Amino acid sequence: MAGRSVVRGGVDDVRQAARGFRWGRRSQVPRSAEEWVPEARSTVFRSDWARRRPAIVAREVVQKAGLEPVFRSQVRTTVRGLDVLDGLTGPVIFAANHASHLDTPLVLLSLPDEWRRRTAVAAAADYFFDTWWRAVGSSVLFNTFPIDRRGGTMSATPGEVLDDGWSLLIFPEGTRSQDGWMGTFRMGAAMLAHAHDVPVVPVAHRGTFAAMPRGRNWPAPGRRRLTIRFGQPLRPGPGESVRDFAARVKAAIAALLDEDGTTWWEARRRLASSTTRDPGGPDVAPWRRLWEQTAPIDDGGPDRVRAWRRSHD
Amino acid sequence: MSRPGFVLEVDDRTPPLLVHEGLGFRMEDFLLGTRVVYPPEPIGGVPDVEGAIREALLHPVECEPLPELLKAGMRLTIAFDDVSLTLPTMRAPDIRQRIIEQVLTMAADAGVDDVALISANAFHRRLTPKELEHIVGERVFRSFYGQGLLTNHDAEDHDNLTFLGKTEKDEHVVTNKRAAESDLLVYVNVTLVSMEGGHKSVGVGLSSYRSLRHHHNNETMVNSRSFMDHKNSELHASAWRMGRLIGEHVKVFQIETSVDNNVFPKPYNFLMKREWEWSIRDQASMLGVRRGLAVAPQRMRHKIFHDLRAPYGMTGINAGAVEPVHELTIAKVHEQQLVEVQGQTDVLVLGVPYLGPYNVNSSMNPVLATCMGLGYYFNSYRGQPVVRRGGAVILYHPLDEGFNQLHHPSYVDFYEEVLAESTDPAVVGQKYEAQFAEDPWYIHLYRTSHAYHGVHPFYMWYWAAHAMDHVDDVIWVGGNRRAAARMGFRSASTLLDALEMASDTVGPSPSITYLHNPPHLIADVR
Numbered sequence: 133m134a135g136r137s138v139v140r141g142g143v144d145d146v147r148q149a150a151r152g153f154r155w156g157r158r159s160q161v162p163r164s165a166e167e168w169v170p171e172a173r174s175t176v177f178r179s180d181w182a183r184r185r186p187a188i189v190a191r192e193v194v195q196k197a198g199l200e201p202v203f204r205s206q207v208r209t210t211v212r213g214l215d216v217l218d219g220l221t222g223p224v225i226f227a228a229n230h231a232s233h234l235d236t237p238l239v240l241l242s243l244p245d246e247w248r249r250r251t252a253v254a255a256a257a258d259y260f261f262d263t264w265w266r267a268v269g270s271s272v273l274f275n276t277f278p279i280d281r282r283g284g285t286m287s288a289t290p291g292e293v294l295d296d297g298w299s300l301l302i303f304p305e306g307t308r309s310q311d312g313w314m315g316t317f318r319m320g321a322a323m324l325a326h327a328h329d330v331p332v333v334p335v336a337h338r339g340t341f342a343a344m345p346r347g348r349n350w351p352a353p354g355r356r357r358l359t360i361r362f363g364q365p366l367r368p369g370p371g372e373s374v375r376d377f378a379a380r381v382k383a384a385i386a387a388l389l390d391e392d393g394t395t396w397w398e399a400r401r402r403l404a405s406s407t408t409r410d411p412g413g414p415d416v417a418p419w420r421r422l423w424e425q426t427a428p429i430d431d432g433g434p435d436r437v438r439a440w441r442r443s444h445d
Numbered sequence: 446m447s448r449p450g451f452v453l454e455v456d457d458r459t460p461p462l463l464v465h466e467g468l469g470f471r472m473e474d475f476l477l478g479t480r481v482v483y484p485p486e487p488i489g490g491v492p493d494v495e496g497a498i499r500e501a502l503l504h505p506v507e508c509e510p511l512p513e514l515l516k517a518g519m520r521l522t523i524a525f526d527d528v529s530l531t532l533p534t535m536r537a538p539d540i541r542q543r544i545i546e547q548v549l550t551m552a553a554d555a556g557v558d559d560v561a562l563i564s565a566n567a568f569h570r571r572l573t574p575k576e577l578e579h580i581v582g583e584r585v586f587r588s589f590y591g592q593g594l595l596t597n598h599d600a601e602d603h604d605n606l607t608f609l610g611k612t613e614k615d616e617h618v619v620t621n622k623r624a625a626e627s628d629l630l631v632y633v634n635v636t637l638v639s640m641e642g643g644h645k646s647v648g649v650g651l652s653s654y655r656s657l658r659h660h661h662n663n664e665t666m667v668n669s670r671s672f673m674d675h676k677n678s679e680l681h682a683s684a685w686r687m688g689r690l691i692g693e694h695v696k697v698f699q700i701e702t703s704v705d706n707n708v709f710p711k712p713y714n715f716l717m718k719r720e721w722e723w724s725i726r727d728q729a730s731m732l733g734v735r736r737g738l739a740v741a742p743q744r745m746r747h748k749i750f751h752d753l754r755a756p757y758g759m760t761g762i763n764a765g766a767v768e769p770v771h772e773l774t775i776a777k778v779h780e781q782q783l784v785e786v787q788g789q790t791d792v793l794v795l796g797v798p799y800l801g802p803y804n805v806n807s808s809m810n811p812v813l814a815t816c817m818g819l820g821y822y823f824n825s826y827r828g829q830p831v832v833r834r835g836g837a838v839i840l841y842h843p844l845d846e847g848f849n850q851l852h853h854p855s856y857v858d859f860y861e862e863v864l865a866e867s868t869d870p871a872v873v874g875q876k877y878e879a880q881f882a883e884d885p886w887y888i889h890l891y892r893t894s895h896a897y898h899g900v901h902p903f904y905m906w907y908w909a910a911h912a913m914d915h916v917d918d919v920i921w922v923g924g925n926r927r928a929a930a931r932m933g934f935r936s937a938s939t940l941l942d943a944l945e946m947a948s949d950t951v952g953p954s955p956s957i958t959y960l961h962n963p964p965h966l967i968a969d970v971r
Binding site for chain 2: 138141142145146148149152153154159160161162163164165167168170
């Protein structure tokens with residue numbers, strides 16, 4: 133009897149710890165304690181091994197045999213605009229809006245294989261590289277490398293990755309959106325493009341927030357529709373400042389989002405008249421912003437006429 | 446950089462929180478909205494302890510440097526705090542050892558021959574040679590113990606006690622004869638909590654029943670608001686009057702130290718971390734320790750906990766005149782322990798750990814558990830009590846450790862006979878205190894064995910008197926029902942049951958505050 137109660141006590145303890153400490157999910161800080169959270173450790177695990185041959189092979193297996201089937205079993209995707217990559221040979225910077233942990237697999241699995249294999253993902257050092265197992269996991273799965281969101285010394289790393297011939301996937305917002313709408317852009321992607329003379333490919337996607345917002349660690353049931361659209365590569369103009377170029381990248385993503393919700397032509401006309409819808413969303417009550425972002429995406433259907441036809445599912 | 450203490454409000458993100466309960470702990474799911482007071486993180490010790498001690502002795506506060514006070518042919522007595530400090534016992538070398546060694550080095554340099562060391566244990570049990578050696582160190586122990594010059598104070602050895610006079614409030618002041626007749630009395634203190642130190646060191650530690658009865662009684666304790674705040678404590682006011690009188694007869698060179706909050710060594714250091722910051726290893730340690738304790742026999746659990754040695758850091762040291770030194774010490778203690786709390790609460794929750802000042806290497810019997818919870822922890826406030834008058838206190842402790850017959854013989858009779866008759870501190874004091882204080886068998890055990898004095902359980906009960914006077918309900922979660930009932934309290938299986946029981950007193954939706962200690966904290970209630 134005593135032995136059984138000890139076992140039962142152990143099971144109860146494990147259950148309580150699993151629930152209370154959010155095993156399998158990222159731990160949370162009580163709101164009233166947020167003020168007292170210590171600064172993130174500066175120790176960041178290296179990731180250069182993740183771009184060597186054994187890791188590349190392992191990643192190919194993991195992505196094609198594991199990640200992709202699981203991803204496609206949970207969501208449906210509509211990918212458009214990949215023809216923009218046809219004329220490109222060297223590394224590029226994919227700059228995308230950021231609303232969910234689904235964004236990275238969505239972008240990577242939407243890319244042609246030859247591009248996917250040569251794309252590394254900039255990931256927050258304080259989030260993805262704070263423990264060895266998280267660093268190894270994200271590096272193997274997504275080919276991540278650490279960037280310091282506070283603008284610390286690691287900012288040199290993306291340049292080295294670019295110089296090695298890898299394309300980069302960067303989310304210029306720096307963090308996932310709180311409500312699905314686009315946040316403030318940081319200038320890291322524009323600065324890199326400037327410094328290393330590589331084009332920026334704007335990428336806009338919708339639906340990931342509704343499928344798996346902050347706080348969820350698995351997509352919502354029902355195989356929600358995600359759409360992703362790649363835009364024309366942008367290069368800094370002669371004499372164009374980093375700040376202006378960053379604004380242009382943001383405007384391009386905003387136009388792509390607009391286009392994804394309407395048509396290419398309508399979006400072009402609004403862009404020309406500077407009336408593109410603010411990607412930051414309307415200034416309305418928070419619930420209305422969330423309501424709009426969580427609405428199912430109308431993916432057009434077979435009879436809808438699109439100005440830009442090229443697509444694959 | 447250590448972080449200050451703060452008050453957490455339990456929300457949906459809060460993991461289960463650790464609550465000590467005797468020789469173990471539990472993880473409690475507190476109700477949303479519960480306030481949890483966390484102590485400041487360890488502020489860290491001074492990097493050069495030896496240098497800091499030397500500096501304090503050479504540049505004392507409002508006093509001549511120690512070497513100037515040491516002369517050949519003089520009579521020097523060094524008294525020191527006993528085994529009740531620190532809690533847990535400090536990892537060797539103890540601070541007191543390091544200080545005493547430097548004092549003795551200076552004394553040797555000055556040619557002082559007549560030196561005696563006394564453990565200021567008042568009515569506490571005599572320390573064993575091993576315990577004395579842990580405090581003073583092997584070198585000092587070997588030099589003095591064998592010659593009978595390292596001793597425990599004996600408050601019943603009337604031939605070696607001196608009556609110094611009466612205070613302006615007619616309080617009798619008796620102290621150790623050797624100390625009183627010394628040219629210099631050096632007192633080496635560790636102020637773990639703000640109750641310790643000051644004039645209480647000599648005034649209480651080297652006194653006798655004739656002095657102690659003036660402030661160790663129900664009335665004084667009820668009027669000490671609190672006894673952790675020496676400026677608002679009747680206990681301390683009395684000790685201060687006595688200390689000043691002692692100072693007129695003997696030169697006291699007070700050396701006070703303070704320590705940080707580093708109470709649990711690895712791998713038990715998760716016990717003092719904030720739960721939402723627990724690493725996987727901390728969580729695994731918690732689960733492992735809990736399972737280990739669940740299967741371990743009581744004896745082993747006792748050994749596991751009582752063998753812990755705290756890696757304290759010394760945060761400060763000051764020497765010189767008693768009162769200015771104590772002010773500096775208290776400021777340092779407050780820096781480490783003070784937490785601002787806004788307003789009182791209906792229900793105060795306290796986890797009573799395995800250890801208090803009176804059960805070092807011994808058992809936490811129900812009377813000591815009450816003293817620890819309703820005495821030390823309840824009184825860990827400044828300003829006003831954390832719980833409102835008429836509120837409820839919920840304590841966690843199994844109340845099942847029983848009594849240590851060697852250390853606490855009079856506690857057994859106090860529990861079985863006195864508390865069976867009345868649990869009112871005023872009543873038991875009036876009717877039975879003198880009988881226990883003068884009982885020749887208890888006195889014999891106190892003087893020759895390792896027993897606390899016969900009257901000591903009364904003092905423990907008085908320690909809780911302010912809390913008993915202040916709140917209307919005391920409930921022990923997980924406490925032995927018979928033991929709780931004997932002491933006039935109730936027991937509940939879970940926190941929810943305890944809150945349900947307390948609803949008659951505080952209503953169905955009370956405000957709840959949990960003091961997350963140890964490490965020790967003082968709630969500065971505004």
